[in-house]
Amino acid sequence: LAMRCHDNGILGASFFFSRDSIDRDNPKLLFSTIAADLGREFRARETISAAIEKDQSIVMASLARQFEPFFLEPCKAYPTDKPVVIVIDALDEGFDDSLLRILKVEVPKLPRNCRIVLTTRDMSTLSSLFRSSHVVVYHIHISET
DSSP states (O other): HHHHHHHHHHHEEEEETTTOOTTTSSSGGGHHHHHHTTSSSSSHHHHHHHHHHHHHGGGSSSSSHHHHHIIIHHHHSSSSSEEEEEEOGGGTOOOOOHHHHHOOOOOOSSSEEEEEOOOOOOOHHHHHTTTTTTTOOOOOOOOOO
């Protein structure tokens, strides 16, 4: 999916959680990685650079402090005439309660052209968390053979 979005010029960012990687088994690097990807768009890069210049500690700050300067504001800097897709894969392999709260409370503030695609194993806590008017949840069962 991320490759298809990239090929179509709509991939804003991607992050792939993995229990097998010390840097990818928790959300600590999620927003800084997304910021790096979003920074490919010139106006987003300016927004991110200005946030770091204003507060250099933001790079090591909590997810809650990083969301606005590394995710929300760069997304707002993207042109609104095309979709921007952010893919977050294998959420179940690295989420924590603070990330889930941010996704539920802060993500609805994103511009209308921004779409987040989350993949995860079937986890009832995540499904119930995302039941709201701004979230579409699809359950796709992929059998392992």
